[in-house]
Amino acid sequence: MKCPIETGENSELLAYSEEKLEAARAAILKRHVEECTACREFVAGQRAVWSALDAWEPPAISADFDQRLYRLLNEPEPVGWWQRWLRPVLAYKGIPLAAAACLVVIVGLVMVKPAEQSRMTQGQPVQTLQADQVEHALDDIEMLGDFTRSPRSDAGEL
Ligand SMILES: [Zn+2]
Numbered sequence: 001m002k003c004p005i006e007t008g009e010n011s012e013l014l015a016y017s018e019e020k021l022e023a024a025r026a027a028i029l030k031r032h033v034e035e036c037t038a039c040r041e042f043v044a045g046q047r048a049v050w051s052a053l054d055a056w057e058p059p060a061i062s063a064d065f066d067q068r069l070y071r072l073l074n075e076p077e078p079v080g081w082w083q084r085w086l087r088p089v090l091a092y093k094g095i096p097l098a099a100a101a102c103l104v105v106i107v108g109l110v111m112v113k114p115a116e117q118s119r120m121t122q123g124q125p126v127q128t129l130q131a132d133q134v135e136h137a138l139d140d141i142e143m144l145g146d147f148t149r150s151p152r153s154d155a156g157e158l
Contacts, residue, residue, distance in 0.1 A: 017046035100144040
């Protein structure tokens with residue numbers, strides 16, 4: 001039998017250590033473990049870990065655990081100076097919407113296809129194309145506004 005540690009396939013060795021390997025394979029592995037120092041040390045180590053885990057008993061939970069947990073959950077988290085400055089800015093409703101709108105416009109400008117760009121430079125109706133882009137951007141902004149408003153109304157209902 002090839003040494004499972006040398007081959008790197010030690011799942012059978014793990015099962016053998018836990019005494020969960022089928023009897024025929026366990027007998028073969030037992031013969032190898034008896035003559036292989038590396039496997040013997042592996043099995044001894046695994047069995048030591050399992051017996052230590054079996055012997056370990058978790059400490060009892062204190063009677064006021066729930067009270068302390070809820071008190072910690074309700075405590076305001078410590079706030080740094082930059083959070084104090086940034087929180088009112090982020091709390092303002094228009095900021096996320098404006099950021100989303102800027103993103104939509106930037107993506108729209110980047111996504112203009114090269115063919116459309118060359119057509120625009122060849123005297124095609126540039127005004128119409130930009131109006132379309134603006135219309136799409138406004139539609140996207142409206143959609144994002146609906147999207148950002150809906151979770152707040154859901155949260156308000158809870
Ligand atoms: Zn071995």
